[in-house]
Amino acid sequence: MAMIYCRECGARHSDKAKACPKCGYTSEETLSKKVNELVNGKSMVVYLILAWFLGIFGAHRFYAGKTGSAVAMLLMSTLGFFLIVPVVISAIWALVDIIVGICNINTPEKIFVKK
Ligand SMILES: [Zn+2]
Known part of the structure; x- marks a missing residue:
């Protein structure tokens, strides 16, 4: 198990954690949100x-x-x-x-x- 730095708040947490325990940031959630925001459902x-x-x-x-x-x-x-x-x-x-x-x-x- 490796310790990684949260991309959102910089806190250290396990790479096995689904979300950052400090700010709740998840890379998957942010990525899908970003795609929806940017593309307006367009490809x-x-x-x-x-x-x-x-x-x-x-x-x-x-x-x-x-x-x-x-x-x-x-x-x-x-x-x-x-x-x-x-x-x-x-x-x-x-x-x-x-x-x-x-x-x-x-x-x-x-x-x-x-x-
Ligand atoms: Zn965080």
Whole structure:
């Protein structure tokens, strides 16, 4: 049995203890709470799939709650259908979002707008 330091309050306690006896901190509880807080029930995987297949229409940005830029992408890809330039810009934008999304796969709070 090893003694570890509590990540929350710094008190020493057994690594077998489920929670810190001083402050009640449990790593599992904090982790699941953190995931729920940050992601609002949304998944980075879904975000990246949307960006890949429907990224040109801004689908992933709607999903992340970035409605303003999502509408801009949708307008560029639909209204600009006969003009190749806005479509290309929207496609590049979607590709950039995919790259940024992959870089932030473990920090979804940087991608998803908090409600
Ligand atoms: Zn503690």
